[in-house]
Amino acid sequence: MKTNIKYILGLFIVIALTLVSCSETEYSLGNLNAPSNIVINFEVVGVDADHPNGNGSGDVKFTVTADNALSYKMDYDNNNPLDLAYLENGKATKKFTKTGVNTYTVTAVVYGAGGASSTITQDVTVRSDFTLAPEIVTALTNDASKTWIVDKSVPGHLGVGPWDPTSTGPAWWSAGVDEKVSTANCLYTATFTFSVAAGNYALKVTTVDGAFTKTGALTTLPGIPGSGGEGCYDYPGGTSPFSFAPASSGAPAVPAAPGNSPSTQTAIILSGVNTFIGYGATLKEYEILVIDPNYLYLRVQGTETGNAWYLKLKPAP
Template sequence: MKTNIKYMLGLFMAILLTLVSCNETEYSLGDLTAPSNIVINAEVVGKDATHPNGDGSGDVKFTITADKALSYKIDYDASTPVDMVFLANGKVTKKYTNVGVHTYTVTAIVYGAGGTSSVVTKDVTVRSDFTPSADIVTALTNNSSKTWVVDKSVPGHFGVGPWSATSIRPEWWSAGVNEKVSSANCFYTATFTFAKVAATGNYELKVATPDGAFTKTGSLTTLPGIPSSGDEGCYNYPGGTSAFSFVPSSSGAPAAPTNPDNSPSTQTAILLAGVNTFIGYGAVQKEYEILVINSGYLYLRVQGTETGNAWYMKLIPKP
């Protein structure tokens, strides 16, 4: 009996091995050569013999091509924190908003089979012209000087949502009235004075922080002297003064809302110079998009400290 069992078991194993070997399929990853012959084509809109740096719109049409390419990413400016943007087909139009003529180092990463990749850079020089609406300048600065504070008395004075051209609202979280009084009252006592310098026509922001700056820590803020680690909150900060300029908003948000829940955008932004000033929240980014503004109300959003986030803030003139 034991002999028969051993025989039958051996026969079963032989049949099983035969079936496995008959159905065995060989797979190959193929040639894992990285993409080659990468070219960044940059068409500066309006560029001609008379306008060597473009028509002043700041628009550049990028097309990335390469052999054996499967996907593309691009970083538009090497002088700012790296922000690699995925391009579905290697094509995109980018609006540069720094006023004047500037040269940007653009980096493209092209991915091929098996995760292989190749990198190439290109310098692009482009001109951006922008004249803000006189109504916006007057509302923000009173054509001389005007001080603003975060409006803790209304819901939604602080909020978080996606950084998007179509969703222009704090859909992820919205503060209630006096939300931060007990945990971070410096958010409400800091003041932001916007001035138009009569002698030069330039603009200046002065930030006063009697109870500290409301910010995150370490690499999540540009403010000097902030600790390298810690929770979101108030940190000792002496305030600061910097120039600012009005620029076309880089978000691509339309001038009118796409649905009743969205706020419109003025398509104008406040761009702060340097690293020692902020508006409301001491984030990394320095471009604050003006969603709504009038003499008694300022609604802003700025790219959050985390990629893909937008911070929303409502301010009023200091009482």
């Protein structure tokens, strides 16, 4: 036993001396300078002598610049929970929809090397003439709370077509009845509860069988794997505020051609990244094509450029 202990101790000392004698390599992350000289430039669309707060569209064009910047994000209203939207190349156009002339405090977060970040705030005053039809709120929320599901019993409950104001129908592909039951049943078991209280809107998503989406690169939902095809992915659900806004597609209220749908010209805009309606896309604007108390027909700009996805929902039983 003593011989074994001496052998083990001797071996340990040799290894320790060997490690100490090895040359050490030094690594450097370089200068982790936080972004500086941040500036938020903005243009309220339609400002002139007669319209000092814009033309009523509510559109504001933002450009954020900074030294040592690698990426940019923006929170558009400090009065609401933090909701950072990515700004490609530091540029974005935001549509503010609160009726009348309102001032918003926006915050830009600029990221540099190693995750170093800096922030800046700016007040923006803009006019919006958007008027929401009260019957849309009533149909969607029952003026309190209402839960919807994708209606697998009707053809076209899921479809794909071009993202084009003159084509408002699933011209490329349309699902048949029960189309995804065997391959992606989560499309039908997820529930979407829209609620309103004191003028504030919220969406609660419950996903007992996961979320119907594509890969992590093609959805904003957190935790989705970065590779894989269309299908059901583990996702716990979530809750977020939402708002209504004029639909950005420009689709008319009257169908442009047979097979197209009319549009209410109103959209549901989801906040944050953890909610979706039917299909977890990268964009959060779901245009309401048709709505009544028993039917909700939506389209959302697809994950692939130029695509529109169509969804038909009904109230949950």
